[in-house]
Amino acid sequence: MAEALLAKPVVILNAPQLAHNIGAVARVMANFGLETLRLVNPRDGWPQEQAWASASGADWPLDGANVFENVGDAVADLQLVFATTARPRELQMPVITPRQAASELTQGLGQGLSVGLLFGGERAGLETADIALCQAVVTIPIDPKFRSLNLAQAVAITAYELRLLELDAPPPAFREGPAPADGAAMMGLFQHLEGELETAGFFHPPEKTPSMVQNLRTALSRARFSDQEVRTLRGVVTALSRGRGRVLEKIARQKAEKAGEA
Amino acid sequence: MAEALLAKPVVILNAPQLAHNIGAVARVMANFGLETLRLVNPRDGWPQEQAWASASGADWPLDGANVFENVGDAVADLQLVFATTARPRELQMPVITPRQAASELTQGLGQGLSVGLLFGGERAGLETADIALCQAVVTIPIDPKFRSLNLAQAVAITAYELRLLELDAPPPAFREGPAPADGAAMMGLFQHLEGELETAGFFHPPEKTPSMVQNLRTALSRARFSDQEVRTLRGVVTALSRGRGRVLEKIARQKAEKAGEA
Numbered sequence: 001m002a003e004a005l006l007a008k009p010v011v012i013l014n015a016p017q018l019a020h021n022i023g024a025v026a027r028v029m030a031n032f033g034l035e036t037l038r039l040v041n042p043r044d045g046w047p048q049e050q051a052w053a054s055a056s057g058a059d060w061p062l063d064g065a066n067v068f069e070n071v072g073d074a075v076a077d078l079q080l081v082f083a084t085t086a087r088p089r090e091l092q093m094p095v096i097t098p099r100q101a102a103s104e105l106t107q108g109l110g111q112g113l114s115v116g117l118l119f120g121g122e123r124a125g126l127e128t129a130d131i132a133l134c135q136a137v138v139t140i141p142i143d144p145k146f147r148s149l150n151l152a153q154a155v156a157i158t159a160y161e162l163r164l165l166e167l168d169a170p171p172p173a174f175r176e177g178p179a180p181a182d183g184a185a186m187m188g189l190f191q192h193l194e195g196e197l198e199t200a201g202f203f204h205p206p207e208k209t210p211s212m213v214q215n216l217r218t219a220l221s222r223a224r225f226s227d228q229e230v231r232t233l234r235g236v237v238t239a240l241s242r243g244r245g246r247v248l249e250k251i252a253r254q255k256a257e258k259a260g261e262a
Numbered sequence: 263m264a265e266a267l268l269a270k271p272v273v274i275l276n277a278p279q280l281a282h283n284i285g286a287v288a289r290v291m292a293n294f295g296l297e298t299l300r301l302v303n304p305r306d307g308w309p310q311e312q313a314w315a316s317a318s319g320a321d322w323p324l325d326g327a328n329v330f331e332n333v334g335d336a337v338a339d340l341q342l343v344f345a346t347t348a349r350p351r352e353l354q355m356p357v358i359t360p361r362q363a364a365s366e367l368t369q370g371l372g373q374g375l376s377v378g379l380l381f382g383g384e385r386a387g388l389e390t391a392d393i394a395l396c397q398a399v400v401t402i403p404i405d406p407k408f409r410s411l412n413l414a415q416a417v418a419i420t421a422y423e424l425r426l427l428e429l430d431a432p433p434p435a436f437r438e439g440p441a442p443a444d445g446a447a448m449m450g451l452f453q454h455l456e457g458e459l460e461t462a463g464f465f466h467p468p469e470k471t472p473s474m475v476q477n478l479r480t481a482l483s484r485a486r487f488s489d490q491e492v493r494t495l496r497g498v499v500t501a502l503s504r505g506r507g508r509v510l511e512k513i514a515r516q517k518a519e520k521a522g523e524a
Contacts, residue, residue: 026285028415029406056410099426141425148318153290156415157422165359178354180468185336195390199496215494223485226354236459240502243462256518 007112009105009162010036011061011155011199012081014130015121018041023054024152025119030058032159033166037061040068043121055059071130079113080105083126083188084154085135091128094136102161117158122151179242180224189218189237190229196241271367271424272298272378272416273323274336276392279305279384284415285316285324287381292320294421295428299323300336305383333380333392337445339406342370342377342486345388345396346416354480356398363400363421379420384413391472394479395445396484401427440488447492452479454496458503498499 012035016022019042026037039046046067055062065104068074075081082101083093096104101117108115118134120126133135140157169180180191194213203209273296278284281304288299301308308329313440315326330336337343344363345355356368363379370377380396382388392398401421404411443451454476487495 011299015399024412027410027412031404031411033405033407046270056279056412057408058408078395097426098422140422142293143295143425143427144293145287146320148289148320149293150286150289150318150414151336152412153293154486156418158359160402160419160422163405195497197501197505200501202498202505212494215491216498219485219491219494225481225483229354229477229481232474233481236455236478237502239462239464240458240499241461243464244305252520256515256522260518260522 003155005246006036006078008034008036009115010038010078011113011159012038012040012071012116012118013042013151014040014071014074014118014126015043015124016151019044019048019050020054021151022048023051023056023058024153025148025228026051026055026065027058028152028156029061030055032156032163034159035061035064037065038068038074038116039065040071040074042067049144071133073119074120075116075133077114077117080108080115081118082116082136082138083120083131084138084140084158085120085131087128088225089104090136091131091137093131093134095139096136097158098138098140098158098161101136102165103156104136105162117155119154120149178215179227181227181230185227185230186221186225189225190220190240192234193237196237198243199252265276268340268376270298270371272300272340272376273421274300274302274333274378275304275383276302276306276333276336276380276388276411277383277386279414281306281310281312281318282412283384284310285313285318285320287413288313288317288323289320289329289415290414290418290421291323292317294418294425296421297323297326297425299327300328300330300335300378301327302333304329311443315461333395334445334449337378337380337395337447338449339376339444339446340378341375341444342367342446343380343396344378344398344400345380345382345393346400346402346420347382347388347393351368353393353399354477355396355484357391357401358398358401359422360400360423363398363420364427366398367424368427376444379417381416383411385448391476391482394476394483395448397442397483405517440490441488443492444490447484448487451462451487451492451495451499458499507518 011025011029013022013025022042029035029037037230051061051062105115118126118130138158140149172205197203203212266436273287273291275284275287278301284304291297291299313324314321332522367377400420401418403412459465465474
């Protein structure tokens with residue numbers, strides 16, 4: 001084969017029927033960082049404009065796609081290939097999950113192997129003769145009540161699992177952006193709020209004040225407010241307790257003045 | 263809401279543009295055992311024949327799909343909603359992986375909560391104002407070199423993770439404390455607070471109102487307040503805005519009366 005080194009798993013589509021599905025596969029390959037696409041006997045020939053039109057700009061897997069006459073040729077240079085099916089077959093072949101497949105393929109890559117994923121066409125799926133050229137069957141755990149999984153979706157699931165391992169699955173930090181405010185800032189917010197609530201007669205009856213304070217603090221602590229948010233909320237407390245008061249004060253003054261005039 | 267019990271996560275599509283994508287979403291929902299679809303302002307109206315044509319027989323999510331005017335209405339009966347985006351936003355909201363999301367939503371279901379996943383439309387994705395009504399952002403770990411993820415693929419990834427956990431059938435987790443309030447209760451709190459802040463002149467300058475509202479909602483959404491806590495906080499808002507007002511009103515009246523006497 002011309003390809004010197006395959007740093008990532010190859011995606012092989014056996015007898016794909018619809019060009020827009022091939023395009024959709026290219027798109028999802030690009031989403032998850034896969035690059036090499038192989039087509040075995042695309043029904044309507046190759047290249048097909050509609051594939052590029054459906055790839056939303058993910059042209060490179062299509063531009064570089066090689067066409068093969070049969071699965072045997074398409075996997076000829078690969079050392080580890082898994083066949084993806086929605087439906088388990090009567091075949092003496094290990095059946096693994098997409099997650100296990102991703103793990104094994106990633107390990108294989110790490111050992112310098114050339115690896116691939118084989119997908120069947122829209123209608124027929126994979127023949128047992130084709131599966132027999134692979135080292136395991138990957139079964140996507142779909143609901144047996146509705147097995148008709150779109151080709152690009154099947155590629156997406158396995159490519160997603162591969163991507164997670166490529167990233168070494170570092171989950172994003174709990175929060176992007178500023179850190180939560182410290183205890184002193186939160187205490188400042190609490191005391192400001194509670195002081196205003198005290199003035200407003202919120203804590204009633206008085207003996208319930210400690211538990212009411214505690215419940216409020218508990219609810220607000222859970223939000224993990226940032227410093228900026230604490231400042232905003234203190235502004236909220238001030239606005240509510242002073243602003244509204246000013247409005248009512250004005251109304252009361254006007255009323256009193258009118259009463260005085262009458 | 264009419265729906266008595268939501269045994270599985272609801273899929274909410276905000277402003278979907280293409281009927282065939284809505285159909286593709288229904289198909290992948292059926293693949294992974296999801297049932298309830300909600301549409302917020304589908305661009306071309308609803309129902310649309312093309313959606314059914316693209317669902318490959320997965321008619322039931324489409325047949326049962328309800329249409330909503332805005333995200334707030336669509337999440338009104340849900341207690342835990344995650345917003346799915348390909349691109350992290352500048353928003354103070356926890357960012358989690360699809361796997362973490364599936365785990366939290368499955369736990370929520372086990373605790374009897376109504377839960378959902380919110381997805382943005384094809385072009386615009388989600389507005390920060392919509393994300394502000396959710397409790398976390400789910401980011402699919404796609405390659406930053408090609409972020410254009412198809413809507414149905416985004417649903418597929420998260421639905422697949424949910425399906426894996428459903429098959430694992432984890433024992434219902436013990437819930438600490440009462441359930442989170444639903445979207446309607448939270449919206450009631452937001453609008454009450456914002457109304458009082460508006461009266462108090464908090465939103466200044468006026469053109470900043472939307473971003474100020476959004477930041478407040480985001481911070482408060484994260485806390486996952488219970489119904490009781492929502493009631494308490496509405497009491498806080500009332501006390502701050504009225505209670506203090508009453509005190510000042512009284513003082514103002516006394517002053518005015520004294521001035522009248524003098």
